[in-house]
Amino acid sequence: MISPQVPHGGPEVRVPHHINDPVIRSERLPNIWCPGCGIGIVVGAYVRALQKSAIPRERQISISGIGCTGRVSGYLNLDSYHTTHGRAIAFATGMAVARPELEITVIAGDGDLGVIGGNHLIHAARRNVDINVIMVNNFNYGMTGGQHGGTTPLGARTHTSPYGNVETPFNIPYLVAAAGASFVSRWTAMHVRQLTAAFSRMMEVKGFAFMEVLSPCPPTFGEFNGFPEALDMMKYFRDKAVVDHNADLSKIAVTARPDDSVVVGNFVDRKRPSYQELLGDLRARVQAQGVAKK
Amino acid sequence: MSSADAGGLKPGDHFMMGNFACVEGAILAGCRFYAGYPITPSSEIFERASVRFPQVGGNAIEMEDEVGSMAALVGASFGGAKVMTATSGPGFSLMMENIGLAYITEAPVVLVNVQRAGPSTGIPTLVGQGDMMQAKWGSHGDLETIAYSPSSVQEFFEFTIQAFNAAERFRTPVFVMADQIVAMMWERLRVPPAEEIEVTQRLVMEPAADQDRERVVFDYAKDFIPMPIAGRGSRVNVDSLTHDSRGYPTTDHGWSEKMTRHLAGKVRGHAREIWRWEEKFLEDAEVAVVSYGSAARSALAAVKYARAKGVKAGLLRLQTPWPFPDEVVEKVSRKVSGLVVAEINAGQMIHPVRENSRCPVVGVPWAPGTLIEPRAIVDAMQAVVAS
Numbered sequence: 001m002i003s004p005q006v007p008h009g010g011p012e013v014r015v016p017h018h019i020n021d022p023v024i025r026s027e028r029l030p031n032i033w034c035p036g037c038g039i040g041i042v043v044g045a046y047v048r049a050l051q052k053s054a055i056p057r058e059r060q061i062s063i064s065g066i067g068c069t070g071r072v073s074g075y076l077n078l079d080s081y082h083t084t085h086g087r088a089i090a091f092a093t094g095m096a097v098a099r100p101e102l103e104i105t106v107i108a109g110d111g112d113l114g115v116i117g118g119n120h121l122i123h124a125a126r127r128n129v130d131i132n133v134i135m136v137n138n139f140n141y142g143m144t145g146g147q148h149g150g151t152t153p154l155g156a157r158t159h160t161s162p163y164g165n166v167e168t169p170f171n172i173p174y175l176v177a178a179a180g181a182s183f184v185s186r187w188t189a190m191h192v193r194q195l196t197a198a199f200s201r202m203m204e205v206k207g208f209a210f211m212e213v214l215s216p217c218p219p220t221f222g223e224f225n226g227f228p229e230a231l232d233m234m235k236y237f238r239d240k241a242v243v244d245h246n247a248d249l250s251k252i253a254v255t256a257r258p259d260d261s262v263v264v265g266n267f268v269d270r271k272r273p274s275y276q277e278l279l280g281d282l283r284a285r286v287q288a289q290g291v292a293k294k
Numbered sequence: 295m296s297s298a299d300a301g302g303l304k305p306g307d308h309f310m311m312g313n314f315a316c317v318e319g320a321i322l323a324g325c326r327f328y329a330g331y332p333i334t335p336s337s338e339i340f341e342r343a344s345v346r347f348p349q350v351g352g353n354a355i356e357m358e359d360e361v362g363s364m365a366a367l368v369g370a371s372f373g374g375a376k377v378m379t380a381t382s383g384p385g386f387s388l389m390m391e392n393i394g395l396a397y398i399t400e401a402p403v404v405l406v407n408v409q410r411a412g413p414s415t416g417i418p419t420l421v422g423q424g425d426m427m428q429a430k431w432g433s434h435g436d437l438e439t440i441a442y443s444p445s446s447v448q449e450f451f452e453f454t455i456q457a458f459n460a461a462e463r464f465r466t467p468v469f470v471m472a473d474q475i476v477a478m479m480w481e482r483l484r485v486p487p488a489e490e491i492e493v494t495q496r497l498v499m500e501p502a503a504d505q506d507r508e509r510v511v512f513d514y515a516k517d518f519i520p521m522p523i524a525g526r527g528s529r530v531n532v533d534s535l536t537h538d539s540r541g542y543p544t545t546d547h548g549w550s551e552k553m554t555r556h557l558a559g560k561v562r563g564h565a566r567e568i569w570r571w572e573e574k575f576l577e578d579a580e581v582a583v584v585s586y587g588s589a590a591r592s593a594l595a596a597v598k599y600a601r602a603k604g605v606k607a608g609l610l611r612l613q614t615p616w617p618f619p620d621e622v623v624e625k626v627s628r629k630v631s632g633l634v635v636a637e638i639n640a641g642q643m644i645h646p647v648r649e650n651s652r653c654p655v656v657g658v659p660w661a662p663g664t665l666i667e668p669r670a671i672v673d674a675m676q677a678v679v680a681s
Contacts, residue, residue, distance in 0.1 A: 082531065097366075098374065102373070
């Protein structure tokens with residue numbers, strides 16, 4: 001039995017041992033996420049993929065940046081790293097090169113990975129660093145109270161785009177695929193089984209394995225953009241998601257408008273040499289020549 | 295302590311550039327991971343690391359910018375590697391963000407800053423010492439900094455090794471504050487036999503018993519806490535947020551106080567073990583020059599010239615500007631009638647010198663992008679003696 005402290009003065013809740021307890025730091029619950037948030041669903045899917053994985057648990061590493069999704073790593077009972085805003089992929093690159101046998105997964109938000117950390121994202125995809133990257137896209141900066149960013153749909157209202165967003169957002173899977181990643185996918189918080197299956201595949205992929213997960217954010221995005229209740233965006237994902245693994249990526253930008261469809265799928269799964277493999281080959285080649293004259 | 299790593303430069307005399315000597319020191323200290331971004335006048339460090347690290351089983355990788363370089367170093371450090379980068383002013387500015395990450399997560403990292411002239415892009419090819427205060431105060435929040443300042447190729451080599459030893463022992467970022475002159479200069483380098491080079495290894499945390507969720511992973515009662523290295527089953531949360539003894543984020547006032555004091559205290563409490571300095575002609579000195587890095591070469595020439603002219607001049611050369619050797623400066627200041635601070639900037643280390651001195655302190659502001667002309671230092675000394 002685990003008896004988490006209830007910080008808000010409510011009754012003590014006693015829950016039986018949960019199947020995910022070995023992978024979750026249940027002593028840290030309840031988590032900080034708002035009601036209706038999709039991040040917990042992503043964590044659940046990732047935890048199930050971890051439980052299924054044949055890779056020893058001590059080799060599974062979780063790295064996050066800063067923001068709502070940045071808090072994921074701290075709830076996982078792994079070697080976990082809560083790094084700086086935008087820099088999780090660069091941090092992961094260093095660890096992955098120093099320790100190629102580790103299975104490193106970066107879980108962070110859209111603003112974190114795609115905007116302030118956008119440069120690290122495209123260059124890690126270009127190098128094809130063998131890490132997994134899960135970007136939870138809730139279309140806004142949530143933790144700071146709801147501001148627009150590089151994934152906020154054109155016209156969407158946030159506290160810093162009160163008259164409608166005038167920026168065109170990134171089409172994230174198109175960007176990452178163009179940069180060179182081995183694996184590129186997009187799902188939503190509605191697609192729980194597909195998320196788990198794709199995470200399992202990402203752990204097998206050699207090279208940069210990337211997923212964008214569209215997620216509801218009722219209080220700071222949905223409220224002002226036609227999805228005010230927790231279930232509204234989930235219903236939107238259920239009704240308007242189209243699975244198309246062979247989609248033309250140039251045409252899958254997300255508008256988050258009620259009539260527009262959302263294309264999801266495992267779009268790219270290709271063999272390219274990973275950064276670690278190429279660095280290993282380089283070292284072997286140099287050492288075979290013997291140390292040069294000093 | 296153990297002795298230096300295999301694969302290093304052969305013992306004996308070499309004729310070598312400062313930037314190259316730095317890389318050879320790093321290899322002997324056990325460094326096997328370099329992440330960097332090219333920048334004048336430090337680029338030869340990255341170039342030589344790119345040749346040498348693969349030869350000794352290491353990696354020298356190029357990142358997309360200095361922000362990413364420092365982040366990659368912290369990640370590789372938690373992977374268990376001894377890590378380094380080299381940069382100059384503009385890159386140093388970009389690294390500030392993740393220097394703070396290394397500090398709060400207690401990651402050993404060595405950063406070599408080959409200082410150049412001026413703010414912003416300044417003059418990339420000319421000498422400056424304008425980043426000395428940035429080394430102490432550049433990253434936000436309170437940081438206690440360890441920094442070495444070499445005045446010769448030999449010292450660039452030796453201080454790089456000592457920087458790794460300090461980083462590993464204190465689990466904190468350590469800076470080698472070199473400058474363009476020391477970096478580009480070719481001099482004799484004497485490499486001692488490997489067994490005579492002391493090398494420090496970090497304390498490493500043991501794997502955790504899985505069921506113990508309330509264990510103290512960071513015991514702030516101790517100065518030196520073993521490091522959780524990735525992949526060993528430590529299952530520690532490493533956090534850039536202020537964290538408690540379990541590594542979990544907290545806004546608790548008590549933990550904030552404990553963690554912050556621990557980070558600063560482990561350095562301040564052992565400052566005397568870190569300090570290195572050199573005294574020349576101080577026994578009978580009535581005026582002394584305080585200097586460091588390549589500026590100290592001008593200072594020594596000035597002191598010798600002043601002595602020849604009958605002024606009892608001496609030199610205090612700070613080899614570790616940070617943590618500031620306050621007791622050393624104070625002791626010297628009690629013996630002389632005045633101190634002259636010679637540095638290649640508009641006046642930076644003069645401030646802690648003045649704060650800790652018991653005599654008048656004057657500076658020799660110098661920013662043309664050259665070594666200080668000894669004449670300027672002599673003039674300042676003569677003015678001190680005359681007043």
